Amino acid sequence: MSAISILSKIEPLLLSVQKPSQYIGGEVGSIVKDKENIDVRFAFCFPDTYEIGMSHLGMKILYGLINQRENFWCERVFAPDMDFEQLMRENDIPLYALESLEPVRDFDMIGFTLQYELSYTNILNMLDLAGIPVYARDRGTSMVQMVCAGGPCVCNPEPVADFFDFFILGEGEEVNLEVMDLYADMKKKGCTRQEFLREAAKIEGIYVPSLYDISYKEDGTIEKISPKENAPAVITKRIIKDFDKVYYPESFVVPFTEVVHDRSVVEVLRGCIRGCRFCQAGFIYRPFREKQPDTICKQAQNLCKNTGYEELSLSSLSTSDHSGIDEMLTKLLDFTEEKRIGMSLPSLRVDNFSDALMEKIKRVRKTGLTFAPEAGTQRLRDVINKNVSDEEIMNAAEIAFSGGYFNVKLYFMMGLPTETDEDIAGIAEIADRIVDMFFQNPDRPRGKMVQVSVSVATFVPKPFTPFEFEPQATEEEVHHKQEHLVNSINPRNAKRVKVSWHEFRISQMEGVLARGDRRLCDVIYAAWKNGSRFDSWSDRFNWNCWEKAFAQCGVSPEFYASRRREYDEIMPWDHLNYMVDKSFLVREHKKAMNAETTPHCRANCSGCGVNREVGRACF
Amino acid sequence: MKTIYRMKFSKTGRAKYISHLDLMRCFQRCIRRAELPIAYSEGFHPHMLIVFAAALSLGFESECEIIEIQLREEIPFDEVKNRMNAILPEGIEILRCYAPQHKMGQMGYAEYKVTLPSDDSMELNKSWKEFMSQEKILVEKKTKRGFREIDLKEQTEFLSAEEQADGLVLFLRLPAGSTVNVNPSLLIETFEKNSAISFGFPKYCRQKLFSSEKTEFF
Numbered sequence A: 001m002s003a004i005s006i007l008s009k010i011e012p013l014l015l016s017v018q019k020p021s022q023y024i025g026g027e028v029g030s031i032v033k034d035k036e037n038i039d040v041r042f043a044f045c046f047p048d049t050y051e052i053g054m055s056h057l058g059m060k061i062l063y064g065l066i067n068q069r070e071n072f073w074c075e076r077v078f079a080p081d082m083d084f085e086q087l088m089r090e091n092d093i094p095l096y097a098l099e100s101l102e103p104v105r106d107f108d109m110i111g112f113t114l115q116y117e118l119s120y121t122n123i124l125n126m127l128d129l130a131g132i133p134v135y136a137r138d139r140g141t142s143m144v145q146m147v148c149a150g151g152p153c154v155c156n157p158e159p160v161a162d163f164f165d166f167f168i169l170g171e172g173e174e175v176n177l178e179v180m181d182l183y184a185d186m187k188k189k190g191c192t193r194q195e196f197l198r199e200a201a202k203i204e205g206i207y208v209p210s211l212y213d214i215s216y217k218e219d220g221t222i223e224k225i226s227p228k229e230n231a232p233a234v235i236t237k238r239i240i241k242d243f244d245k246v247y248y249p250e251s252f253v254v255p256f257t258e259v260v261h262d263r264s265v266v267e268v269l270r271g272c273i274r275g276c277r278f279c280q281a282g283f284i285y286r287p288f289r290e291k292q293p294d295t296i297c298k299q300a301q302n303l304c305k306n307t308g309y310e311e312l313s314l315s316s317l318s319t320s321d322h323s324g325i326d327e328m329l330t331k332l333l334d335f336t337e338e339k340r341i342g343m344s345l346p347s348l349r350v351d352n353f354s355d356a357l358m359e360k361i362k363r364v365r366k367t368g369l370t371f372a373p374e375a376g377t378q379r380l381r382d383v384i385n386k387n388v389s390d391e392e393i394m395n396a397a398e399i400a401f402s403g404g405y406f407n408v409k410l411y412f413m414m415g416l417p418t419e420t421d422e423d424i425a426g427i428a429e430i431a432d433r434i435v436d437m438f439f440q441n442p443d444r445p446r447g448k449m450v451q452v453s454v455s456v457a458t459f460v461p462k463p464f465t466p467f468e469f470e471p472q473a474t475e476e477e478v479h480h481k482q483e484h485l486v487n488s489i490n491p492r493n494a495k496r497v498k499v500s501w502h503e504f505r506i507s508q509m510e511g512v513l514a515r516g517d518r519r520l521c522d523v524i525y526a527a528w529k530n531g532s533r534f535d536s537w538s539d540r541f542n543w544n545c546w547e548k549a550f551a552q553c554g555v556s557p558e559f560y561a562s563r564r565r566e567y568d569e570i571m572p573w574d575h576l577n578y579m580v581d582k583s584f585l586v587r588e589h590k591k592a593m594n595a596e597t598t599p600h601c602r603a604n605c606s607g608c609g610v611n612r613e614v615g616r617a618c619f
Numbered sequence B: 001m002k003t004i005y006r007m008k009f010s011k012t013g014r015a016k017y018i019s020h021l022d023l024m025r026c027f028q029r030c031i032r033r034a035e036l037p038i039a040y041s042e043g044f045h046p047h048m049l050i051v052f053a054a055a056l057s058l059g060f061e062s063e064c065e066i067i068e069i070q071l072r073e074e075i076p077f078d079e080v081k082n083r084m085n086a087i088l089p090e091g092i093e094i095l096r097c098y099a100p101q102h103k104m105g106q107m108g109y110a111e112y113k114v115t116l117p118s119d120d121s122m123e124l125n126k127s128w129k130e131f132m133s134q135e136k137i138l139v140e141k142k143t144k145r146g147f148r149e150i151d152l153k154e155q156t157e158f159l160s161a162e163e164q165a166d167g168l169v170l171f172l173r174l175p176a177g178s179t180v181n182v183n184p185s186l187l188i189e190t191f192e193k194n195s196a197i198s199f200g201f202p203k204y205c206r207q208k209l210f211s212s213e214k215t216e217f218f
């Protein structure tokens, strides 16, 4: 089916769906090439809607990177929303890419980004809409429709291993081009699919799941992960050594319709020095690397100029840990003020909020402030290694109130290892103390009601963290904790403290998929067949589809979510090397059980193994 | 000193699916990209001084959209046009940049080209002529204050029809002012309900704007 026939098929339908411009492409900054001059056509698929996918920085980087190469063409593909999906199916419209409006099934490579576990059913749905066999084993022997994936969830891709031809571990700026060059070369030579996959497996960071056999013990745990056809026993993630020099796009595709994050973004650093024990990103993105303030400033200026965006934000796990934060913010604020560009600064840590920095931020910030103490008591914060003290939380709130804010948003988790009712009550106590402090503050904004929003996520243990051994809290435990939290809030503050949490089943499914193995592939397939889609959207998540799928496949979700793993258990991801030693994770787990903290990487290297893998000290 | 630049632009192809609100945002960003010295309003939340005339329905093409901007410096009209055209997205093109002659409020009518896909445009044309020969074509029109009955016959100036191999092409002039405004899709939908002969998905293109005195709007 050609572009023209897809266009003529969708035109009569577009006016009856929500936000039609998301299905037609043609945005400022989108790249259209002549396919006759292209060796490899790459469909970058985001397994969620346009609105969400277009906010994702990784896609913007790889889109620009691949399209810089004359003989490659990267296009964008998103999951159609339910209304359009129905029309596509009724009218035999295959999933198409936004630049060429040509079917995804005609592409050489179809690459998904795995940002969150609950997008997995969308991947199956997109492959099916494209008319591509969902299981990799059904894709024949020729070198077409090579389905691959990258992104954070690839650190344990086993639950989706059967659907992909290969995975890309770690940072993609170099390896993506290497694997595409190999593809171009082997396609010209007329190689088979299997020949290509065997060659690709030799590239560092490329994991071909079909080249590994997994055997299980009687108790359901893994017995052995066996490579075959000379595939490497261990696959190591890729990292960019010189982060200051790494490719960064000069422009973004600027959507017509509003998307979640619709602005210029500059990535200021990668990795994180903090080592919070619950945080997967803090481990899998190591080591910590930062860009020079001048590089950041130049990239910000370029982007704002080429996109016309009126807003700029900085991306990182912890922007305030940048060693040149003052210089960087001063330069950026000067330039943005001059150009009438708004600047937004998320994820600033509570514990290094200085008055001076606050002053600068106050010049640009308009609404409330957001803090993430994560746990209600000092003891539990020590367990999770979140090095924030009660005093620092109060201090930050105080500065905020004096600065004229009256909205405070607090993020916590429940179901953390070793957590007791006392820790839960501690969450309520912090919220109550903040309300009290508001009324004691002589500089508080007058005529405004203080609003403390407490958002409590259910803790999900993730691979490559010290808590990967831990069971996830059960439904009973979580409900008890939620009740206890609500009852612990001073009734006097009932109107000023607003508590919210996620649905238990959604967190549980995230937990199952995060630490799952290959036996979950069929469960995901069954859930999708049962109607699951957009599982990360609380209004669309349907536990019945999953419950039925587990029953159909004879798999127990509790085995994956709420079981304690021994230190020597073979994890489904044990053949993947994210540079952090398992012995370090065990050490960290033991310290956690004793509520012992670990200093951040800049203060003291704790020997996680990354420096050895990279071949140099991190600082 | 602020100078007013009025621009006539076309909106065709993929760009016809850009909603009015999204188009405004797109122009703001494009003006930044073109680095035009745009003037801002006074006040606490300054905004760019931009005015759009007569919102176009989603899905319509146009060869006569109007945007007006104020600049802080004087720049030749052609330069403004060229700088914008260098960076505008596919389907949007500035056709002319000039000093306004009419006030925005003087806009009165718009001319449309409507294509009704059909294998038998002769028969369809007959049916159309029959439809238009009625004395009155009364329909309910949704307004801000509920429904109001209007006579489409009275409002529509039917200019001409062309019978083409793949469809019937109609040229119509309809009120497009701030007080009276009739969307051609209302007329075509009414025709579709009344016509014995069916046709494909209609295509609309706004071609020309007129003042309330029926002179071309500039």
Ligand code: SF4
Residues within 6 Å of the ligand: A286, A287, A288, A601, A602, A604, A605, A606, A607, A608, A609, A610, A611, A612, A617, A618, A619
């Ligand atoms: S090697 Fe040391 S400094 Fe580097 S990430 Fe690991 S613990 Fe931190």
